[in-house]
Amino acid sequence: MANQKPSFNNKNKSTINPVLHEGQTIPLTIKRLGINGEGVGFFKKTVVFVPGALPGEEITAEITKVFPNRAEAKVKKLRKPSKDRVTPPCPIYEECGGCQLQHLSYPAQLREKQDIVRQAFERYTKIPASRLPLKDTLGMAHPWDYRNKSSFQAGRKDGRIIAGLYSSNSHELIDIDDCLVQHPDTTKVTNEVKRILKDLNIPIHPDKAKRAAVRTIVVRTSFETEGLQLTLVTSGENLPKKDLFLSEMKKRLPMVTSIVQNVNDKKTSLIFGEKTIHLGGSETIAEKLGDLSFELSARAFFQLNPKQTVVLYDEVKKQAKLTGSEKIVDAYCGSGTIGLWLAPFAKEVRGMDVIEESIANARENAAKHGFKHTVYETGKAEKWLPKWLKEGWKPDVVVVDPPRTGCDESFLQTVLKIKPKRMVYVSCNPSTLAKDVHMLMSGGFEVEEITPVDMFPQTAHIETVCTLIWKG
Structure with missing residues (x-):
């Protein structure tokens, strides 16, 4: 043997x-x-x-x-x-797992997040450590109460209705009745909704009788207006005692300005299903970023930390070095937030996204703010950039904010063919950022500046703004 x-x-x-x-x-x-x-x-x-x-x-x-x-x-x-x-101030910090760094002082968090970005560039690029243009992390004066949205799974425990997150690496649902990184309004609404559901004996998923039941309680608040939105995600459309629930909401939580129901009847880790039903108040709530305002429906994407989003977008504007004569491409543009932030300082902004609804929102947002020098198209940048170049339109600046997986290789190849003077890359994943930067550098770009932005204090997540300039 x-x-x-x-x-x-x-x-x-x-x-x-x-x-x-x-x-x-x-x-x-x-x-x-x-x-x-x-x-x-x-x-x-x-x-x-x-x-x-x-x-x-x-x-x-x-x-x-x-x-x-x-x-x-x-x-x-x-x-x-x-x-x-330091001693974590949250009593369920170790059970919850939603935060990873409450036991580290905030100045040290900023320092270590900068090092996480440094590690990624050391590993995936050939930039010498002494020449890496890495700036200090931009943090928050008050790194608590910053999340404008909570999405807590509903459940039952010891006769109570609970709502929270699953403990790390387990199926145990941790009840969260106070979260130090959530805006206090989201906590207040969630806790009262739990009491209403219990008082009315509304079914909680999974329900043995297979009735439509509550799966998730989603609360979003506006930092700059008085909007508060509740979304009940349910396993079916016909939620028992729906009218009684709405009546109690009006009595106990009159500050909630928008109530909707979302139906998710599938076995999935995704929170939302495809069908959304307007139950009461407005269908949307309004939020402002600087001078821009946005209408947010229940499923609309919006940054979870509005105050720090202004810091992030201002950093993008600073690194773009706009003079008013630039033509900008806002790739992966979503509802157009970054491009619209830059629009007052540019000659023209063109954006694209594969999601048709996002492009519709971007066009509406641009029209609402009176921007007549913006163009938004559905589709991939790989399609639109060569088409515009053939028509004689070439961007001076390309701005990109991709998902955690980074940019498509075909998009990066297209950027290398277009050769814009400047590319501003916003990333939520230092590793994929560094990998994409390595490819862009191999094709003729040079890194000018890298600035981490702490969008999610007390967690390990870090956003980064990286600018590359074309050297050929």
Whole structure:
């Protein structure tokens, strides 16, 4: 049996690392934070990820999972804590998992998020560390109460109706009756809605009688107007006691200006279904960013941190270096928010998106604000940029804000053919940003500036504004 091949079935996959095994305890010094907010250390050249550990800390770690080139562990003993470690103010911080960095002081969060961006560029580009034009992270004066929207799963526990998030890596629903990063109005409405549902004995999904039942309670508030919107996501259209519910809402929560129902009858992790029913008040609420205003329907995308969105968009404007004579392309434009923010300072703005409804919203928003030098088309940039170039229209500046997966390679190839003078890339994922930047640099662009923006304090997420200039 000497020639028998080792087994690589799922049962044995976690035992093929020659250095570590599950249950093993090791001494570990944490060097930096990983992209998900976990501490990163090295044991005999094997990288070890430890949630809850902070840079500079010396710990005893217990290995929980082992892979061929890395391992995961938990803190068994904190031997030397970081000077930046603080007591998390949230009582369910460790259970909830919605935040990852409440145990790290806010100045240190900003510093470590900058380092997360630095790590991505070190790994995926060839820019020397000494020449990386990475600026300090732009943070918030008050890094709490910033989220304008909550989406909490409904459930039952010990005779109560609860609403919250699932605990990390489990199916346990954690009841959240106070969230320090949510706007207080969203918390107040959610808690009262839970009481109304209980008082009226409205079914909660899953319902044994297979009635239409409440799955999710979604509350959105406006920071700049008095709008408050409640969306009940239900498993069916005919929700029992709907009229009684609306009557109680009017009595107990008169500040709610928009009530809608969304029907999601599918087994899916997606919150919303395709059908939305207007129940009471306005169909939308209004929100403002600077001098721009937007009407938000229940399913409309809008940045979750309006105050910091102004900081983000101002950074885009600063890095675009507009003089009023530039022609701008706003790729992946959605409802046109970034392009409209830049429109007063540009000669022309053209945007595109594959979602037809988003383009309709962008056109409506542009018309509402009196912009006559904007063009919005449905489709991919790979289609529209070459078409416009053939017609004699070439952009001076391309602005892009793609999903976490980054830009399509075909889009990047199109940008390399168009050769705009400047490209401003807004990213919510430093790794895909750095990969795309590497491709653009290989084709003739040079990085001018990289600025992290903290859109989600207390979490590991970081937004980045990166500008590239064409060098040829």
